[in-house]
Amino acid sequence: MAETPLIGDLGASPAGAALDGARIGVVTFPGTLDDRDAARAVRLAGGHAVPLWHADDTLAEVDAVVVPGGFSYGDYLRAGAISRFAPLMSRLTEAATAGTGAALPVLGICNGFQILTEAHLLPGSMIKNDHLKFRCADQVLRVENTSTAWTSQFTADELITVPLKNQDGQYVADEDTLARLEGEGRVVFRYVGANPNGSRHDIAGISNAGGNVVGLMPHPEHAVEAGYGSEDSTGMRNGTDGLTVFTSVLSSLAGSDAAGDSK
């Protein structure tokens, strides 16, 4: 499928030709905001961004999918509640729940995370921030699971800083679900410092049981270029912590190709 002007040709990917060729789908719904940044992050990491439209009935043979942030369908009813019924989400759910080894890597960022919980690809729900305000700030996270396709290039318990911007960011789940997530190591990202929204157990991101589906509220796709991102502890604007999410999936895909898996 040809790239649309919205995402467009963003130039050569600088992260290494070895990873070129992996096709990462980036989904756009009416009201999505962050598809362009997600596509740019894919390209900066060394992949090929493939635009996917919510009304499409095909995943266009992508190797992985990013469901980006924004206000799909205006957050009407509940954030993500309408988007989950999009035709593309049916194809995505089939591919994400295919048998072990064949399951499509899927990343939901912010509104994308909300959509994945509404679609029951991830457990729990997102509700209004406990302070009932829209919060936009740099956020420190701990990467607690480095065995997912989207976190394999982080070091264990690595601290990263990426932007957070939402109004419905409070992750809630029943006690059994929380215990299962903790017990199975499926809390992938955890807030460090003050909890920004009241999320249970300071949870910023989780995975499904297979580890191929990950959702997180903060925005790694907004922290992929030096000079633009968050200040580190020395006051430098490093801002590339989020890029590792995207190099991770490309590296995981390259590894599974090497192991002889077919998509």
Ligand SMILES: NC(=O)CC[C@H](N)C(=O)O
């Ligand atoms: N940045 C976003 O994706 C916003 C997500 C969501 N619509 C919220 O405000 O909670």
